[in-house]
Amino acid sequence: MQNIDWEKFLIPYENAVEELKVKFKSIRNELIKMGEYSPIEFVTGRVKKISSILEKSKRLEVDMENIDKEIEDIAGIRIMCQFVEDIYTVVDYISERDGKDLKVVGVKDYITNYKDSGYRSYHVIIEYPIQTAFGNKNILAEIQIRTLAMNFWATIEHSLKYKYKRQIPDPIQLRLKNAADAAFQLDQEMSQIRHEIRQAQKMFEIRSSTVSNI
Ligand code: 0O2
Secondary structure, eight states: OOSOOHHHHHHHHHHHHHHHHHHHHHHHHHHHHTTOOOSOOEEEEEEOOHHHHHHHHHHTTOOGGGHHHHOTTSEEEEEEESSHHHHHHHHHHHHHHBTTTBEEEEEEETTTTOOTTOOOOEEEEEEEEEEETTEEEEEEEEEEEEEHHHHHHHHHHHHHHHHTTTOOOHHHHHHHHHHHHHHHHHHHHHHHTHHHHHHHHHHHHHHHHHHHHO
């Protein structure tokens, strides 16, 4: 795979991202329609930029012919949750599908084992079958599951990492670490009152559906 035809190479990854987004958004839509609580708040996805694939393969010393086997996040979807507890419900949903429409090949629990940067998120690496015009292909994809607070932090830190080409100055790094801890404390506080919050949200849903039926 020395001279990669990137456009062709990335097609199954693009399809996987689209399919996976639909599948997880459908879970949310179904639960909401049934009047149930959805642990999934919203879902996004992306195919890794070519420059980012090249940078990561260089950093991890991966040969070009092995990038599809060793770079696990070329296809990535992100599932955002309100509460930390919801993350584990989503992980259970994924485990239930293991061996059906996807295969779980690994997990990275950056919530229990958060990174030095302060990054928190739960990553599930899956093998996902894609039907292409040239036959079937199993690709690797990464599902990142995180709270809204974790996502807020990670989005900001990611843009700073990009700005500083991964070398964020120490004083900013320290502030980011403090901010990550504060975001996690926010998550923990919200978890303590999540039953109250969920009841209030349910009342609000009933009221707005009554108003829309008038
Ligand atoms: P892109 O293309 O910009 O989205 P790594 O060494 O971090 O690349 P690692 O630790 O093995 O790899 O993590 P993994 O499971 O491969 O996932 C990498 C992705 O996780 C990153 O994609 C981020 O989306 C997220 N991530 C991991 N660590 C951090 C972190 O410290 N800060 C933030 N903001 N995000 C992180 P990329 O590399 O950003 O790719």
